Amino acid sequence: xxxxxxxxxxxxxxxxxxxxxxxxxxxxxxxxxxxxxxxxxxxxxxxxxxxxxxxxxxxxxxxxxxxxxxxxxxxxxxxxxxxxxxxxxxxxxxxxxxxxxxxxxxxxxxxxxxxxxxxxxxxxxxxxxxxxxxxxxxxxxxxxxxxxxxxxxxxxxxxxxxxxxxxxxxxxxxxxxxxxxxxxxxx
Numbered sequence: 001x002x003x004x005x006x007x008x009x010x011x012x013x014x015x016x017x018x019x020x021x022x023x024x025x026x027x028x029x030x031x032x033x034x035x036x037x038x039x040x041x042x043x044x045x046x047x048x049x050x051x052x053x054x055x056x057x058x059x060x061x062x063x064x065x066x067x068x069x070x071x072x073x074x075x076x077x078x079x080x081x082x083x084x085x086x087x088x089x090x091x092x093x094x095x096x097x098x099x100x101x102x103x104x105x106x107x108x109x110x111x112x113x114x115x116x117x118x119x120x121x122x123x124x125x126x127x128x129x130x131x132x133x134x135x136x137x138x139x140x141x142x143x144x145x146x147x148x149x150x151x152x153x154x155x156x157x158x159x160x161x162x163x164x165x166x167x168x169x170x171x172x173x174x175x176x177x178x179x180x181x182x183x184x185x186x187x
Contacts, residue, residue, distance in 0.1 A: 046092020
């Protein structure tokens with residue numbers, strides 16, 4: 001299987017970053033072909049300055065990521081939940097990569113065609129709030145599963161959140177179990 005891992009935490013010393021790297025190594029050890037986009041050490045302008053009205057001056061990085069998405073069977077996202085959303089650099093990547101005519105098309109009759117069907121995705125997050133909150137009330141995981149990935153035709157197979165980060169119950173053992181749980185989703 002061809003797996004694209006998108007690590008969306010801007011800090012390379014973060015738990016999300018470590019979790020993503022563990023996932024990459026585990027997937028490779030199982031014989032999968034893996035590509036990594038690491039937003040902690042990638043420089044590109046994440047701001048969609050003109051909306052979709054016109055292209056930005058440098059489309060090199062977004063076009064590269066589009067090729068990786070196109071070639072992937074499965075896409076895995078790792079990021080923290082901040083203010084009930086993903087970090088701005090990851091939101092910017094999504095804005096610049098999952099564009100009209102690449103991820104979806106609106107036809108003149110008003111119907112939308114999903115262009116990334118047949119692909120699957122996993123979303124692995126961390127949060128300071130309790131995990132159940134983001135499953136019941138927080139729209140982050142719902143938004144990613146149905147309004148972002150599903151909108152383009154990508155089926156989400158796993159959505160996991162490790163809540164209560166940096167709380168009294170947040171231990172190294174708990175974090176290691178979560179890292180293993182994420183890695184164990186690889187088929």
